Amino acid sequence: MIHTKTYYQIEVDTGNDRLLLEGPVTSEDLASLDFHEDLTAFRPASQQHKALIEIADLPEGRVLIARLEQMVIGYVTFLHPDPLERWSEIKMDELIELGAIEVIPAYRGASVGKNLLRLSMMDDAMEDYIIITTEYYWHWDLKGTGLNVWEYRKIMEKMMSAGGLQYYATDDPEISSHPANCLMARIGKRVKPESIQKFDQLRFMNRFMY
Numbered sequence: 001m002i003h004t005k006t007y008y009q010i011e012v013d014t015g016n017d018r019l020l021l022e023g024p025v026t027s028e029d030l031a032s033l034d035f036h037e038d039l040t041a042f043r044p045a046s047q048q049h050k051a052l053i054e055i056a057d058l059p060e061g062r063v064l065i066a067r068l069e070q071m072v073i074g075y076v077t078f079l080h081p082d083p084l085e086r087w088s089e090i091k092m093d094e095l096i097e098l099g100a101i102e103v104i105p106a107y108r109g110a111s112v113g114k115n116l117l118r119l120s121m122m123d124d125a126m127e128d129y130i131i132i133t134t135e136y137y138w139h140w141d142l143k144g145t146g147l148n149v150w151e152y153r154k155i156m157e158k159m160m161s162a163g164g165l166q167y168y169a170t171d172d173p174e175i176s177s178h179p180a181n182c183l184m185a186r187i188g189k190r191v192k193p194e195s196i197q198k199f200d201q202l203r204f205m206n207r208f209m210y
Contacts, residue, residue, distance in 0.1 A: 004125065005024040005062060005123065005125070006122075006123045006124070006125065007022070007023065007024065007025075008022070008023070008119055008122045008123065009021060009022035009023075009119075010022075010115065010119055012066070012110070012111070012112065012115050014107060014110040014112075015110070017068055019066050019067065019068055019073070019107070019112065020066070020067055020068075021064065021065070021066045021112070021115055021116055021119050022064065022065060022067075022119075023062065023063060023064025023065055023119065023120070024056070024061075024062040024063055024064055024123075025056060025063055025064065025065055026056055027053045027054070027056040027057045030049070030052055030053045030056055030063060030065070030072075031053050033065075033067060033070055033071070033072050034070050034071045034072065035048070035049035035071075035072050036071055036072060036073050036104050038104040038105060038106070039072070039073075039074075039075070039102055039104060041100075041102045041139065041141065042100055042102070042139075049072075052075060052077065055077050055079050055099070058079055058080075060078075060079060060080055060093075060096055061077070061078070061079045062077065062078040062079070062096075062120070063075060063076075063077050063078075064076050064116055064119055064120050065116075066103065066107070066112050066115075066116060073103065073104045073106075073107055073112075074101075074102060074103035074104065074107060074112045074113065074116060075100070075101070075102060075116070076098065076100070076101040076113075076116045076117060076120060077098070077099040077100045077101075078096050078097065078098055078099065078120065078131065079096060079097060079099050080093075080095070080096055080097065081095065081096075081097045081132070082097075085134075086172055086202060086205060087132060087134075087202055089202065089205070090198050090201060090202055092130070092195065092198055092199070092202075094128060094129050094130060094188075094191060094195050095129070095130045095132065095195075095199065095202075096129050096130075096131055096132075097131070097132050097133065097134070098131055098132070098133035098160075098163075098165070101113055101116065101117070101159075103116075105141075105144060108145075113159045113162075114158075114159050114162035114163075115162075117159065117160065117162045117163030117165075118162055118163065120163060121163050121164055121186075126186075126188055127188035127189040127190045127191075128188050128190050128191065129188050129191070130185060130186070130187050130188065130191055130195065130196070130199050131163075131165065131185060131186045131188075132183060132184070132185045133160060133165060133183075133184050133185070134172075134174070134175060134181075134182075134183055135153070135156055135160075135181060135182050135183075135184065136174065136175075136178075136181050137149045137152070137153070137178055137180045137181060140152045140153075140156070149178075149180040150180060152180075153180045153182070157182075157184070160184045163186065164186040165184040165185060165186045166184060166185065166186070167182055167183070167184055168183045168184065168185045168203060169183075169203065169204075170183045170203040170204065171203070171204050171205065171206040172203075172205075173206075183203070185199075187199075
């Protein structure tokens with residue numbers, strides 16, 4: 001199931017600047033832009049820039065960005081789950097993962113992440129997908145924000161809810177390893193009941209192991 005990726009853009013006034021939020025962007029567009037050196041939550045900025053270019057080239061891959069002129073200061077990605085993760089154990093073309101969302105520290109608190117998620121869901125094609133995100137506390141910038149895990153999780157839940165994602169229970173061992181970790185998902189309006197059933201099987205695989 002490969003859908004046309006409909007491009008959207010919005011402007012966000014942060015009080016100091018006007019940011020352009022746009023996407024899904026092409027790999028060529030991404031390659032032509034500068035990538036802020038503070039986008040290091042997952043890997044060094046230059047490597048993350050390269051990774052986003054590769055994601056944008058995937059048939060299902062979507063990268064939406066926030067930029068100040070030619071400088072990318074935030075992004076969100078969507079792609080099929082990693083083949084090594086539980087979420088790929090049942091082959092589902094209609095299951096995509098919100099793989100990463102990041103905004104540089106200077107623009108946190110300006111609703112950039114929320115607006116990137118809202119922009120992502122403007123595309124009607126998203127109604128054909130189950131979108132998941134796995135939130136692990138060890139990915140969170142607790143040191144930089146000074147928040148504890150519960151305060152940070154509350155912020156993450158609020159941001160994800162802007163994109164229509166909500167909490168779903170699971171027995172996934174990695175998520176279950178800490179009570180602050182969680183699975184969130186958005187089930188599109190046109191997702192078939194049998195696909196929802198497969199998703200439920202993925203969420204609770206351990207019950208079938210006995």
